[in-house]
Amino acid sequence: MENDTDVSWDRKVDLLVAGAGPGGMTTALVGALEELDVLVCEKSQQVGGTGATSAGTLWIPENSQSKAEGYKDSASEAARYLEGLIGEDGDEERRQVYLDDGPKVIDYLAERTEVKFSPCGRHPDYRNNIAGAGLDGRAIVAEQFDGRKLGQDFDRVRPPIEEFMLFGGMMVSKEDVACLVNRYKSIMNFTHSASIYIRYLIDLLTHKRGTRLTMGNALTARLFYSLRQQNVPVLFGSPIIELVVKENRVQGAIIENEQGRQSILARKGVVFATGGFANNPDFRESFMPKPLPPYSMASSYNTGDGLNIGKSAGAGIVVPSHKRSAFWSPVSVTKRRDGSNGLFPHILLDRAKPGLIAVNSQGQRFTNEACSYHDFVEAMYRSHEVINTMPAWLICDSTFVFKYGIGTIHPGTTNLRKVAEAGYATISDTISDLATSLGIKKNKLENTVRRNNEFATTGIDSDFGKGDLELNRFNGDADNKPNPCLGNIEKPPFVAVAVWPAEIGCSIGLKTNINGQVLNRDDKEIIGMYACGNDMSSIMAGCYPGPGITLGPAIVFGYRVAKHAAGRASTQS
Numbered sequence: 001m002e003n004d005t006d007v008s009w010d011r012k013v014d015l016l017v018a019g020a021g022p023g024g025m026t027t028a029l030v031g032a033l034e035e036l037d038v039l040v041c042e043k044s045q046q047v048g049g050t051g052a053t054s055a056g057t058l059w060i061p062e063n064s065q066s067k068a069e070g071y072k073d074s075a076s077e078a079a080r081y082l083e084g085l086i087g088e089d090g091d092e093e094r095r096q097v098y099l100d101d102g103p104k105v106i107d108y109l110a111e112r113t114e115v116k117f118s119p120c121g122r123h124p125d126y127r128n129n130i131a132g133a134g135l136d137g138r139a140i141v142a143e144q145f146d147g148r149k150l151g152q153d154f155d156r157v158r159p160p161i162e163e164f165m166l167f168g169g170m171m172v173s174k175e176d177v178a179c180l181v182n183r184y185k186s187i188m189n190f191t192h193s194a195s196i197y198i199r200y201l202i203d204l205l206t207h208k209r210g211t212r213l214t215m216g217n218a219l220t221a222r223l224f225y226s227l228r229q230q231n232v233p234v235l236f237g238s239p240i241i242e243l244v245v246k247e248n249r250v251q252g253a254i255i256e257n258e259q260g261r262q263s264i265l266a267r268k269g270v271v272f273a274t275g276g277f278a279n280n281p282d283f284r285e286s287f288m289p290k291p292l293p294p295y296s297m298a299s300s301y302n303t304g305d306g307l308n309i310g311k312s313a314g315a316g317i318v319v320p321s322h323k324r325s326a327f328w329s330p331v332s333v334t335k336r337r338d339g340s341n342g343l344f345p346h347i348l349l350d351r352a353k354p355g356l357i358a359v360n361s362q363g364q365r366f367t368n369e370a371c372s373y374h375d376f377v378e379a380m381y382r383s384h385e386v387i388n389t390m391p392a393w394l395i396c397d398s399t400f401v402f403k404y405g406i407g408t409i410h411p412g413t414t415n416l417r418k419v420a421e422a423g424y425a426t427i428s429d430t431i432s433d434l435a436t437s438l439g440i441k442k443n444k445l446e447n448t449v450r451r452n453n454e455f456a457t458t459g460i461d462s463d464f465g466k467g468d469l470e471l472n473r474f475n476g477d478a479d480n481k482p483n484p485c486l487g488n489i490e491k492p493p494f495v496a497v498a499v500w501p502a503e504i505g506c507s508i509g510l511k512t513n514i515n516g517q518v519l520n521r522d523d524k525e526i527i528g529m530y531a532c533g534n535d536m537s538s539i540m541a542g543c544y545p546g547p548g549i550t551l552g553p554a555i556v557f558g559y560r561v562a563k564h565a566a567g568r569a570s571t572q573s
Helices: 022-033 049-053 064-068 075-086 092-112 147-156 174-181 187-203 215-229 281-287 305-312 373-384 398-404 416-421 431-438 442-458 470-475 551-565
Strands: 011-018 038-042 057-059 117-119 139-142 234-236 240-246 249-257 260-272 326-335 341-345 357-359 392-397 426-428 494-506 517-519 525-531
Touching: 011 022, 011 249, 011 551, 022 038, 022 049, 022 092, 022 215, 022 551, 049 215, 057 551, 064 092, 064 117, 075 092, 092 117, 092 551, 139 215, 147 215, 174 187, 240 260, 240 305, 260 305, 260 551, 305 525, 326 373, 341 494, 357 442, 373 494, 392 398, 398 494, 416 426, 426 431, 431 442, 431 494, 525 551
Parallel strands: 011 038, 011 260, 038 234, 249 525, 260 525
Antiparallel strands: 057 139, 117 139, 240 249, 249 260, 326 341, 326 494, 357 392, 392 494, 426 494, 517 525
16 A cells, blocks of 8 residues: 555546446446546456346336336335345444335436346345345346447447356347247247347457347447446456555555556546455355355456455454354356356246155255245255265256256257266166265155155145246246146256356445445545445355345445546535
């Protein structure tokens, strides 16, 4: 940390934003709209960070977009839900500000920028057994975006993970998947499927991948496009490495790029939005549960720069009382075309469908397979305290794979031997042989499968309640009776896919107030230092209420940071 009072500034701006993910870009965009001179420094060569590879959903209770479609919601009920799920952790003030400001932040962006959102409609909160949970109207997603509008800057948008694209580069939404799987069942499905495929083929004439952007890629591109419209400069390959502090106030920062070190005066402050500590070995060792998760869905550039530099300036770091350090998803390990390993997050397409179970190394189920991806991994850790559950095994039969697919194995797949030869799945003609291949006791796995089949007949999972929660049924198969989440495992060959815990975001971060100002260890504001996104300690304290609880706060508090820096915050300190 520099403390030289005679720094020779290479550049002077109002607000310096470190990181061009959704939180950082929102801060920069709102800052520019509020007439600040803003500069973004991005460590990598692309924008978007982990957000670009996500589903791109935001959890914004009582948002205008859902209201316009007739969905009714209540922010007070959402607050009640959060209180019931999270409990008392001393962060109620920031959560209330988030709920109060969320809808107006989204409207602000929609009215003044190209960052537009659509309601997701029915999308249940993840724990509808807690009072105040919502079944619809709280989730919104960025509208589809035409990447061609970015011109040459399209290559600056971090692409989705390869496992989320078809034919090597075509993005699809959840709605697209339904049409593609059922493309021969209706003219509408076939026409839609054909149109997006033809569009993709045309894109390949001039681009490396498809330009029809959805989910987190659409959000990223819309933010980046809006920044370009506001002429906000982004310095790529320019990580922040030090702060410049004078008289207990952050004056600016030192960045480093191909031109060497540059000192940037930031009259209104420096904002940390560097994506959290997911790929920082020391922070992982300090904060992550044991055994350490072997994989991460976060951007490789998320190495804890904000936490490291902030900590050196005296910033406090918040660790939830229950030590929940991250937001989780089970992942399977894939082999990509270039020979490298990839990860497929098992979020919603397979675990809740009828005819699949998850077992530990003893061949025993350990949770409701249809629970949220976050809750599933937490259950893996609880089970692992007693029985080895890393990896856990997702088990189904050939009928399940043909109808629903599993992981990267697409619906309609019949040649399962080829999948086994690639090493992604284990295939056997009997449950007994499958158990042997997995190193599981035969009788235990056979008993588990037999019990599952009994549940499928009665429609009642008396062990873990699969199908009881609205989230379960939403992601299940409504046509399957009597329970949309329970089905037989009986037709060979039988399939097993290994899944491991991986974080999709960090919940531990710098301590901030309601305006995103970073606080020191005595809870005093560090003047001129802000944080948002995964660099800011999560208002959810490591709990996962519903879809979009990382991106929602990133954007809302990015807005509040910019407003405060511009002297226009609703609660200005």
